[in-house]
Amino acid sequence: MRSKLQKFGLIGIGMVAGVLVSLNFSANAGKExxxxxxxxxxxxxxxxxxxxxxxxxxxxxxxxxxxxxxxxMLSNLDPHSAYLDADAFKDLQVNTQGEFGGLGIEVGMEDGFVKVVAPIEDTPAWRAGVKSGDLIVKLDETPVRGMTLNDAVKRMRGKPKTPITLTIIRKGESKPLVITIERDKIKVQSVKSKLLEPGFGYVRVTQFQEETVSDLVKHLDKLYKDPENKGEELRGLVLDLRNDPGGLLHSAVGVSAAFLPAKTLVTSTDGRTEDAKRKYIAAPEDYLRGYKQDMLKDLPAGTRNVPLVVLVNSGSASASEIVAGALQDHKRAVVMGTQTFGKGSVQTVLPLSNNSAIKLTTARYYTPNGRSIQAKGIVPDVVVEETANGEAHNPLMREADLDRHLENDKDKSAPAKTTDKSKTPAKSGKDKGGAKDEGDETTQFKPIEFASKSDYQLKQAMNLLKAWQIIRKP
Structure with a gap:
């Protein structure tokens, strides 16, 4: 019988305003x-x-x-340990299924403010232009400082179609941004795909959920059977993990297993207890989790051999880093983009007797070659910025920027900080042009459109795959 720290095997980053936490569930707490x-x-x-x-x-x-x-007691340990009251614990259990109510942002706490880890694609926050690294300093007219993370998340939740106004500090902006967002019921589409052109496919994983592996198989099958592909094998595939904040560990193992040989090591965890020492391999016993049949049995035959590029950025975290690290270490794919978030710790959810729970950091996880991702992330094989001129739409906010983050136990050179904090709001007043006082106007921002014609990183991935084809020709 598996120990209580292994029973569910989920992993994740923080909390979602609305709310998602992806973690390790324990069957029982308090027996010892x-x-x-x-x-x-x-x-x-x-x-x-x-x-x-x-x-x-x-x-x-x-x-x-x-x-x-x-x-x-918990929140002062590290950025990811927390107390979950009955409502938050219930939301957690529901949200791993991929549906929840609210704004759709992955958040943590820093210096009393709510810090955005990543907006979830196709959610109200994403459409309103909320970005990774944003500091939320006010919810409607209520300052965030002094709230717990749970309190802030509760305020951001609400009935669909009801508005909430976020006051945000963003690196590079001289004054706070005021963004009004209409809450909605969030149904995250875990996997998306499209045929970029005959022979070249694109699959995006937005979040690792219960259905992600089976959805991946369906999308890959659809790509291979696309009429435009004329029944041919794919000659190249892009796996897009950008801005994927993570999710369920067994789903990450399953996605990795779709591209790796059977029984290949995907990741390992190590902590103080024997329960936390574990290896996860590309095998049904480590990714089925309740499924009676192996969903990968229907995987198109060419999937494990198709030339593969994995796109990542600073919003790729946790389960995303497990997949990218496994495919990189086994030289199965070329990892392209920018350095990932660096969420290399495992949280275990321990239910309490009053229907609440605690979320406790219990281990670090490692790539197949034994690299710790904690506070460092995955360094791409090919570094490509978001735009041709090297500008980034998202601030470079990573695990190393979070106060009390765990250190990287394998690489002491992992950076202590990667960004400027810009925690203090700019002073109120008018600029030389007579603009209105800060906060007078609601600001909307156009989000990045992945897989669009303007997606520079995807264009470079396609260039690499096509060059790959030329090199492989006899």
């Missing part, structure tokens, strides 16, 4: 007894608790005090 309790520190805790109960200006509920104590 705790030994060696720090008596003096617990006495100090009791003294503070008593002082608040007796002397705080207003009465404070016991449950609220304990909940906040638990939340603070």
């Amino acid at each position: 007894t705790v030994s060696g309790l720090p008596v003096e520190e617990l006495r100090s805790f009791a003294d503070v608790y008593n002082a608040i109960k007796q002397g705080y200006v207003e009465p404070v509920d016991d449950k609220k005090l304990i909940t906040h104590a638990i939340s603070g």
Whole structure:
């Protein structure tokens, strides 16, 4: 019987405003007894608790005090450990199925502000132009500083068609941006595909969910059977993982297995307990997770040999990095784009007796060659910026920018910081041209369109695949 830290095997980044957390689920918490309790520190805790109960200006509920104590204890460990109340835990369980209500952004907490890890494609936040690296400092008229991440996420949730206004600080902008977004029911389409031209296919994974592997097989089958392809084998394929914030570990293993030989090592995890030490291979036992039949049995025959380019960027995180790292280490694909997010830690969800749970970082994960991605990410084989002139639409926000992030235990040269923070709002006032005060206007931004004619990185991937064809000719 598998241990409690392995039972579900999910992995992820943070929280989604609306809300998605992809993690490791445990069947039970609390069976093991705790030994060696720090008596003096617990006495100090009791003294503070008593002082608040007796002397705080207003009465404070016991449950609220304990909940906040638990939340603070976890949130101060690292950016990904957190307390999930009953509502957040319920949302978590629903959201791994790929449907939830809200804005559609993957977020974390930094210095009291909500920091955007990545907007989820085709969601209200994505369409409104919210970007990776944005700092959300105000929700409607309420400052974010002082809120817990759970509180902020709850405020961003809401009934479909109801608006919320985000005040955002963005690197490179001289004043805060005010963006009004209409909430909606989010149904994330995990896999998308198109035939770029005869012989060359494109598959995009937006998030790793329960149905991702089976959806991938369907899309690949559709590409191979596309009438424009005239029944020929694909001569090249682009796997797009840009801005994919991660998701379920077994789905990442399954996607990797679609392109790798059977029984190939995909990733491994290592932590302090034996439960956290595990290897995941390209085999049904590590990616089925509830499916009775192997969905990869219907995979088109050429998939494991087709020339492959994997596109990544700073918004590619967690499960995306597992796939990119596995395909890179086994030299199955050329990884192209910009350095990934660097989310190389495993979180385990431990349910509590009151229908709540804790999300606890329990391990780091590694590529097949033993590289730790934590706070470093996957460095592409071919570095290609978003535009021909080297400009990036997204700020380079990565794991290393998050306060209290875990260090990379394999590579001490991993950067401590990769971006400027720009945490303080610019002063209010008018510019020389007599513009309105900051926040007077609602600003909308055009999001990047992946797989469009203006997608520079995809064009370079296609150039590489076509050059590959020329080199391979006898």
